[in-house]
Amino acid sequence: MNYIIEKALDNKRIFPEEALILLREVDWTEIVHAGNEIRKRRYPQNKVGYTAYRIINYTNICSIQCSFCSFCRSRENPESFVLSLDQIRQKALEAKSLGVNQIFLQGGVHAGLPLNYYVDTLQMLTQELHVEVRAFSPVELVYIAKAHHMPLTDLLDLLKKAGLSSVPGAGAELLSDSMRQKLSPKKLSAKEWGDTMILCHEKGLPGSANIVFGSDETPKDIIEHLQVIRDIQDKTQGFLTFVAWTFQPQTPHFPIRHVTGQEYLKIIGLCRLFFDNISHIEVSLLGMGTSLGELGLYSGADDINSIVIEENVLKSHGLTTIEEAESFIKNAGFTPYFRRFNFD
Template sequence: MTVNREIDDILQRGADGGRITPEEALLIYTDAPLHALGEAADAVRRRRYPDGIVTYLIDRNINYTNVCVTACKFCAFFRAPKHKEGWAHPMEEILRRCGEAVELGATQVMLQGGHHPDFGTAYYEELFSSVKAAYPQLTIHSIGPSEILHMAKVDGISIEDAILRIKAAGLDSIAGAGAEMLPERPRKAIAPLKESGARWLEVMETAHRHGIESTATMMMGTGETHAERVEHIAMIRDVQDRTGGFRAFIPWTYQPENNHLKGRTQATTLEYLRFVAMSRLFFHNVAHLQASWLTTGKEVGQLSLHMGVDDLGSIMLEENVISSAGARHRSNLHDLIWMIRSAGRIPAQRDTLYRHLAVHRTPEEDPTDDRVVSHFSSIALPGGGAGRALPLVEAH
């Protein structure tokens, strides 16, 4: 209990699984005592997942090109068309990286890249069908609404037609990529050439209607207000009310290096943890909440497990985009399991649909593969790392 009856009532209603309004969400985000906010959010986790399990995933994020016409101000990864540092991987290189991922136990691959002016729907059909043919055991959880809009524009076809074609080619699930900030003012400030937030959500809703689920994300720390952060999740929740197609929500923090924003703003650790907890209370209709240890660090990732989080995301055998902007946090399978176990939870490897593949109830049941480490940022290498194998770093 706090000294504010209104805040107490909101926290209790949220903890019990009731719906809180955006105005109430903003109030508890800014004014609720941290411990009371975290306790209410953790009550949601305990009610939803009484077994105390926290999940993780093994996947690889493979970027097929860094050529992009969108030029987002926060992005350090892209290169403009015809830039001397632009590249696009041939299919054999993409398949080689998929094979490495499978060898290390990955169950999912995230294929993402820039908005290449020459890449229409046929490119993605070949990409997904080739991966699916070579590695049918890999779930293709890939691209985002921005890439779908881009391929539809290149070909002059509808969003729906593009979605149906890439689904038929093997796309299993859509990543929450490109959400950044959905409200109009902050979105135009950081990505003026990108589609609107409403359009991003329209693509997701169309995909959900055709049986393709997705995740939703938010990048915080580029100068948006507290109210705009709440507006972002309210826009997502409205779509979820209609479709139920978002499996998880994943907030992450802007990384300040090598991009035009230059780190003039950033979200603090406290802002991040408060937002995570408030989101768990707000998203009564989204099953999972994932922490972003990649951008916040392992210590903050572990703290978030006490703020309603039930998933620590991926070991991520390769990641280039956020790494380009300065994310230096790495982990390995032993570290991630230690983070979960030492927080008083039970670690479990999951698949894309959050089905448990292996539950490690005791330390004796923990996996022992020291090669499963994150993450190798390959773009620093000539040709975007083409032909380079994953460095199998020993765990410490």
């Protein structure tokens, strides 16, 4: 057995340079086997979690223009929108009628929205509808603070008081500055993203972390990303989950490569070996499909990254109901349990 895998199985932390060797040189089957072993030790009751939430994209107006994004529009574009409070309420009520009490608010970076828009939305969702809200990626938070000439720390206090309970790991993609230049030069640097996340965690706003890969990143870029996340977690313990996504084709000018099933599962296994400090490794059913998702649960993952209720009623590419999620997990050979955004 490879000595680095032995080390991980021996509950010893693996160094980034060792993770790089695993990624570059070690066969994927060895890594997923070890990832599965560690998952079994962590969760001897064979439990697999799922959660359910509705994403509400409150605006598609965005000044950042990431090269891979087809969602954003300029303010002048006739397809641009900003949802009213009533429209957001309506969408949250639709989710509630399906038994979904968690809302994930996500938008573009739109400097023209008044501060009250965010505060009123959070208050309406949490105080009137009593739903739990995860919202605003680090890039949204930084730009909202800038637009309103306020320190980020004050903005976080204000949003938390209004009802925000956790923040997504969105906008991280690949936290290596060379890749960020290609993905989105106007987005936060890796350090700015990390500092913002640390502040959120210190303010009592925990959340999730992710990686998005499958462009022209190198193995070194991937390990650099994992290292940034692990270092933040050592400081804050604010990440409850880590999920691996792949880039989806959206724009013609952003290079995407096909990520094979073996490569995806190898990343899942590697994450389980590398993240000795993050409880849950999620497999992305939405991005990779249910067949590969099932294998992900035997490669180190212990969570299926949710039923996500999509815009425009409630059409989803993955599992759409709690029953479907539970039966998927049972059929895969595990015991399902519902996980809230910020718990377990």
